[in-house]
Amino acid sequence: MIKKVIDNGKKGVRYNLVLNERAQLVLHSIIENYIQSSEPIGSRTLSKTIGITLSPATIRNIMSDLAELGYLIQNHTSAGRVPTDKAYRFYVNSLASPPSIPQQIKEKISQVSNEQGSQVEAILAEAVRMLAELTKFACVVSTPKAAVSRLQRIELIKISEDRILVILVTKAGVVRDKIIFTKDSQSQEFLNSVAEFLNDKFKNHSMQEIREEIHESMVDDRNRYHDLLAHAIRLGKKAFELNQPGEMLIDGQMNLLLDSHFHEQSSVRSLIDAFDQKSAIMKILDDSMKYKGVHIFIGIENDLKQLQGCSLITASYRNNQNVLGSIGVVGPTSMDYKRIISMVDYTAKILSKTITEQSYD
Amino acid sequence: MIKKVIDNGKKGVRYNLVLNERAQLVLHSIIENYIQSSEPIGSRTLSKTIGITLSPATIRNIMSDLAELGYLIQNHTSAGRVPTDKAYRFYVNSLASPPSIPQQIKEKISQVSNEQGSQVEAILAEAVRMLAELTKFACVVSTPKAAVSRLQRIELIKISEDRILVILVTKAGVVRDKIIFTKDSQSQEFLNSVAEFLNDKFKNHSMQEIREEIHESMVDDRNRYHDLLAHAIRLGKKAFELNQPGEMLIDGQMNLLLDSHFHEQSSVRSLIDAFDQKSAIMKILDDSMKYKGVHIFIGIENDLKQLQGCSLITASYRNNQNVLGSIGVVGPTSMDYKRIISMVDYTAKILSKTITEQSYD
DNA sequence: TATTAGCACTAACCCTCACTGAGTGCTAAT
DNA sequence: ATTAGCACTCAGTGAGGGTTAGTGCTAATA
Structure with a gap:
C-alpha cells in the first residue's frame, strides 16, 4: 500500500521519501482546508473541494499513507485528520518566494514610514503595532543590536554636581541616554573635551569594538598619567557600559489569548510567561537574523517548550551597513502562512527602507 | 419590614439611609465572602460564617431588605445574592485608612528603588511591573506630565547637516530626546549659544509656561531682527513642541484575561480596546491626581463603558515640588480591596521617595 | 492493478429528561 | 422579633438516544 504513494514511478525503491504528485496535492489541499476551517478534514469533504x-x-487510502509517513494525525479513530508540524514544513517549503500582497495592505503597512523624523524606536513600535493589527496575532521586533551598531556621536552633559548625562547616537539613528554618577565633579568644558576625544577616537566603531578598545587602554599603564585620557577612559567605560539587554518590543499578545486555537488549550499561561521573560523569544529573533528574507519556525522546531503549537515567522531588517534586527509574528501553527509571510516580508522591507533613510551614512 | 433594617432605633423615621448595625455586619460579611469565593452568597452559608x-x-429577611435598598442583586430567583457597586462603595468607605501590609510585600515593593540611577521611566516601568506581579491584575502608571514638569536643562546637538538632536532634562529627572530637521545648517557653536540662551531664560519654568512665553515672543516683532533671538525662538518652538501625549505604561493586562471574572464575560474584547486606546484610562489617571492618597473608582462610577465590572485603585506619586503622576490597578469589582489598596498606597509612596531622591531640587 | 462502492463500526455532538442541591419567599409557631 | 417549616425555583449534572462525520476493510469494477 505504502509503495503506491511513495513510489515515485521507479519500481523497486520502496521507501522513497518524496511524495508522488497526487499525494502532494492531497496534502496541500488538506492543509489549506485546515487553515481555513481549523477543523479536522475528512475524505468526503476533501473529495469535493479538491480540484481533480x-x-x-x-483519498482515504492516500490519507492513510500520509498519516503513516507522519504528515497527518488523527485525534481519535472516527475523526478527520489534522496536519502535523512536518506537514506545515512541507507546505511552507512548497510555497514560492513571498506571495503577492493586496495593494490595500501594502499601503497600510507603508504608513509606517510616515513616522519620518521620529526615532528608530518609534518606527519599530509603529511597525510592530501595525503588523499585530493586520495579522491579529502577536508580533515582536528586536531593536538594533547595541553591539553591532556604530557610533555616530557621543555627548556628555553635566546636569548636576555628581551627575553626567550621556547621549549616544548611533549610525542607525538610535538615541540612547543614560545618567552616570561621578565622585569628582568636572566642568562642562572638560567634559566637552572628553567627548570630543571619544568622538574622534571612536566614531564609526561598533559598540562592541569600543568596549574592547577601552578595555585595552585601561590595561595600558602609560595612560594613567595623561589626565584627559585617563578621564576619557573612565567615563567612556561607564558610558559604553550601557549593555542594552537587547531590547524587544511586543504588541498584540492579546490577540493570541483571544484566538480560539489557544483559548481551548491550557498552554496559554505558559505562552504568556514566555513573552514576559522575553529572553527566549529574543534568542529566536537573534537566530533569525542570520537568514536572508523570511524565515519560519514551525511548532516543535523551536526548542522552546512553551512555543509548541506556535509558529514564528520572522524577517530581518537592515540599513545600508548592517543587519540590525528582526521582526516577527507569533501565531498558531495552523495560521494562514501565505498571508502572514507576505505581510512580514513587506513590513521588514518597508522598515529597512525607512530606517536606511534615517541613517547617518 | 424595611422599617426594621433602616430604622436606626428611632421609630417614625421610615426611610433612613443609614443601615443599622446588624445590616451593616451582614452586608460586610457578604462582601468579604464574595470577594473570597466569587460565588453568590446564600443565607445558610452566611449564617455559618458570620460571627453572631x-x-x-x-438573614434572608435582612438580605431581602439590602436588595431592596440596592446593595445586593440576584441573578435569578433561586440563586444567592451578589454585591452591587453600591455595596462595594459602602465597603471601601467603611475601611479605615490603608490597612497594614505584610513585611514581605513591603520589601518586595521596596526593590523598586534599587533602580537607583536609572531614569524615571525605568523606575516607573519597574514599579508597574512589580505591582502587576503582586496583584495579578492590570496596572497602569502615568509618566510625569510634560506640561507641569520644569526644565532643568536643554541641549542642542548637531548630528548631521540637517538634523539637530534636542535633549530635554526636567527637574524630576526625565530625559526626553527628539530630532528636529532644519533647512539652514547651523554650526555647533551657534547651537550652543542658542541652548545657553534657552537655558538661561527658561530654567525652572514649566513646559507649559515655556510654550506660552515662546508664543508671545514670536508675536513680538522686534525679535525678528535679532539673529540669535530669532533662531532661539524658532528652534525653541520646535524643541518644546514635543507634546508628549502624556504617556502611560501598562503591565499585566494578561492577568485580566486569565482572571476568571472576565473570562466568562464577552466584555474582554472591549476591555482590551480600552487599554489599547489608552486615552480614556489616561483621563481617569489624570483625574485621580487631584486626590490625596488612594482613590477608588468602582464599576459604574467611571463613565467609561468598557470599564463596567472593573474597579480602579489609584494613588498619585510626587516629588518635592509637584504631583507628577498616578499609579493604579485595574481589576474586577470583586477584588480584594484591602490587599490591593495597601499595595497601591505603599508602591506610590516608595515611588515618590525614589523619584524625589532623583530630582534636581 | 488502481480505483471505487458498499458496509459495519466509532466517537463526538446535541437534545431531552429526570434528579439533585442550593437557594428563595411566605406563613405559622415560638 | 425571630425562627422553623414548607413549597417552589432554577442551574448543573449525568444518563440515554439519535444524528452525523468520519474511519477501515472488502469486494466489485475499469
Whole structure:
C-alpha cells in the first residue's frame, strides 16, 4: 500500500521519501482546508473541494499513507485528520518566494514610514503595532543590536554636581541616554573635551569594538598619567557600559489569548510567561537574523517548550551597513502562512527602507 | 419590614439611609465572602460564617431588605445574592485608612528603588511591573506630565547637516530626546549659544509656561531682527513642541484575561480596546491626581463603558515640588480591596521617595 | 492493478429528561 | 422579633438516544 504513494514511478525503491504528485496535492489541499476551517478534514469533504476527481475512498487510502509517513494525525479513530508540524514544513517549503500582497495592505503597512523624523524606536513600535493589527496575532521586533551598531556621536552633559548625562547616537539613528554618577565633579568644558576625544577616537566603531578598545587602554599603564585620557577612559567605560539587554518590543499578545486555537488549550499561561521573560523569544529573533528574507519556525522546531503549537515567522531588517534586527509574528501553527509571510516580508522591507533613510551614512 | 433594617432605633423615621448595625455586619460579611469565593452568597452559608448567631431565615429577611435598598442583586430567583457597586462603595468607605501590609510585600515593593540611577521611566516601568506581579491584575502608571514638569536643562546637538538632536532634562529627572530637521545648517557653536540662551531664560519654568512665553515672543516683532533671538525662538518652538501625549505604561493586562471574572464575560474584547486606546484610562489617571492618597473608582462610577465590572485603585506619586503622576490597578469589582489598596498606597509612596531622591531640587 | 462502492463500526455532538442541591419567599409557631 | 417549616425555583449534572462525520476493510469494477 505504502509503495503506491511513495513510489515515485521507479519500481523497486520502496521507501522513497518524496511524495508522488497526487499525494502532494492531497496534502496541500488538506492543509489549506485546515487553515481555513481549523477543523479536522475528512475524505468526503476533501473529495469535493479538491480540484481533480477522486473518490473519498481513494483519498482515504492516500490519507492513510500520509498519516503513516507522519504528515497527518488523527485525534481519535472516527475523526478527520489534522496536519502535523512536518506537514506545515512541507507546505511552507512548497510555497514560492513571498506571495503577492493586496495593494490595500501594502499601503497600510507603508504608513509606517510616515513616522519620518521620529526615532528608530518609534518606527519599530509603529511597525510592530501595525503588523499585530493586520495579522491579529502577536508580533515582536528586536531593536538594533547595541553591539553591532556604530557610533555616530557621543555627548556628555553635566546636569548636576555628581551627575553626567550621556547621549549616544548611533549610525542607525538610535538615541540612547543614560545618567552616570561621578565622585569628582568636572566642568562642562572638560567634559566637552572628553567627548570630543571619544568622538574622534571612536566614531564609526561598533559598540562592541569600543568596549574592547577601552578595555585595552585601561590595561595600558602609560595612560594613567595623561589626565584627559585617563578621564576619557573612565567615563567612556561607564558610558559604553550601557549593555542594552537587547531590547524587544511586543504588541498584540492579546490577540493570541483571544484566538480560539489557544483559548481551548491550557498552554496559554505558559505562552504568556514566555513573552514576559522575553529572553527566549529574543534568542529566536537573534537566530533569525542570520537568514536572508523570511524565515519560519514551525511548532516543535523551536526548542522552546512553551512555543509548541506556535509558529514564528520572522524577517530581518537592515540599513545600508548592517543587519540590525528582526521582526516577527507569533501565531498558531495552523495560521494562514501565505498571508502572514507576505505581510512580514513587506513590513521588514518597508522598515529597512525607512530606517536606511534615517541613517547617518 | 424595611422599617426594621433602616430604622436606626428611632421609630417614625421610615426611610433612613443609614443601615443599622446588624445590616451593616451582614452586608460586610457578604462582601468579604464574595470577594473570597466569587460565588453568590446564600443565607445558610452566611449564617455559618458570620460571627453572631442568626438563623438563615433572619438573614434572608435582612438580605431581602439590602436588595431592596440596592446593595445586593440576584441573578435569578433561586440563586444567592451578589454585591452591587453600591455595596462595594459602602465597603471601601467603611475601611479605615490603608490597612497594614505584610513585611514581605513591603520589601518586595521596596526593590523598586534599587533602580537607583536609572531614569524615571525605568523606575516607573519597574514599579508597574512589580505591582502587576503582586496583584495579578492590570496596572497602569502615568509618566510625569510634560506640561507641569520644569526644565532643568536643554541641549542642542548637531548630528548631521540637517538634523539637530534636542535633549530635554526636567527637574524630576526625565530625559526626553527628539530630532528636529532644519533647512539652514547651523554650526555647533551657534547651537550652543542658542541652548545657553534657552537655558538661561527658561530654567525652572514649566513646559507649559515655556510654550506660552515662546508664543508671545514670536508675536513680538522686534525679535525678528535679532539673529540669535530669532533662531532661539524658532528652534525653541520646535524643541518644546514635543507634546508628549502624556504617556502611560501598562503591565499585566494578561492577568485580566486569565482572571476568571472576565473570562466568562464577552466584555474582554472591549476591555482590551480600552487599554489599547489608552486615552480614556489616561483621563481617569489624570483625574485621580487631584486626590490625596488612594482613590477608588468602582464599576459604574467611571463613565467609561468598557470599564463596567472593573474597579480602579489609584494613588498619585510626587516629588518635592509637584504631583507628577498616578499609579493604579485595574481589576474586577470583586477584588480584594484591602490587599490591593495597601499595595497601591505603599508602591506610590516608595515611588515618590525614589523619584524625589532623583530630582534636581 | 488502481480505483471505487458498499458496509459495519466509532466517537463526538446535541437534545431531552429526570434528579439533585442550593437557594428563595411566605406563613405559622415560638 | 425571630425562627422553623414548607413549597417552589432554577442551574448543573449525568444518563440515554439519535444524528452525523468520519474511519477501515472488502469486494466489485475499469
